[in-house]
Amino acid sequence: MHFIESIKQKAKRAGKTIVLPEGTEDRTLKAADIILKEGLASLILLGPKEEIEKKAEAFGLTQLHRAKIIDPANWERRGYFAEKLAEIRKSKGMTYEEAYEIVADPLFLAVLLVKFGEADGEVAGAANTTGNVLRPAFQIVKTLPGISVVSGAFFMLLKDTNMGDGGMLVFADCAVHPDPTARELAEIAVSSAKTTKAITGLEPRVAMLSFSTKGSASHPMCDKVIQATRIAREMEPDLLIDGELQADAAIVESIGKSKAPGSPIAGKANVLVFPNLEVGNIAYKLVQRLAGAEAVGPVLQGMAAPINDLSRGCSVEDIVSLVAITANQAASK
Secondary structure, three states: OOHHHHHHHHHHHHOOEEEEOOOOOHHHHHHHHHHHHHOOOEEEEEOOHHHHHHHHHHHOOOOHHHOEEEOHHHOOOHHHHHHHHHHHOHHHOOOHHHHHHHOOOHHHHHHHHHHOOOOOEEEEOOOOOHHHHHHHHHHHOOEOOOOOOOEEEEEEEOOOOOOOEOOEEEEEOOOOOOOOOHHHHHHHHHHHHHHHHHHHOOOOEEEEEOOOOOOOOOOHHHHHHHHHHHHHHHHOOOOEEEEEEOHHHHHOHHHHHHHOOOOOOOOOOOEEEOOOHHHHHHHHHHHHHHOOOEEEEEEEEOEOOOEEEOOOOOOHHHHHHHHHHHHHHHHOO
């Protein structure tokens, strides 16, 4: 079964509720219709009901009546969530009056709905920058205990099924944190392993990548990866992880055996953790374009609740897929 189809099947069984704050955006509405038709999740759409219904009629969408529609500016529970937000942000000096205005912003209300259990996850970004999507999440939901950094993982689906798990490899961080410290890199590794397990059900085998394998080169950049590997092992003693490894030693079994004999994952890695964002972003785009791989993501990880950010150039199917992934993340909690 294709990766996305298997994710969709798991989402159907999960029965989660996802909030879409960009409820009047055209692609989002078309995706919502598909999501509801396929039963991938229950949906909350944020935006004026009249505008959503008018667009649904214009596009010939037949399922949106099954979504819960909330107009943040005119919702009878706006004051209740303003109180909640003011309480969360009181240490920053936020007043109820300020919170009442902020709750009218769909991106803030969406995160509050997730925070207080009225939705299981959020997908946004078709019409908003990453900064605008993540700002409310950082202020309200925050990161997981023991994790200080949010990162972005891509599921790379290769034509060569000998790589990773049947051609599936997870790349991280390719989207968020430019230059992680050793501790932050360890957190990215642990988060990536958890993302892999949550979404695919597969056992993660994590390779911490560098331009050196087991001391073949000496440089502070390699030292950071070695230190990060040690910290990750301390954080998750049962995690299958090794480093520092060159990319070929991580994914090609014969080279792994030669360069890192005795390694538990060399040549068999399904999660590749890059030393910084520059390397990760370049790597996933090169693999996508030169190897014809399908890149699914980025899936945000490290947040205390499933909140995912779309590219503003996303397609309708991208939104559908990311909602299914978000539902799976929610189901794993």
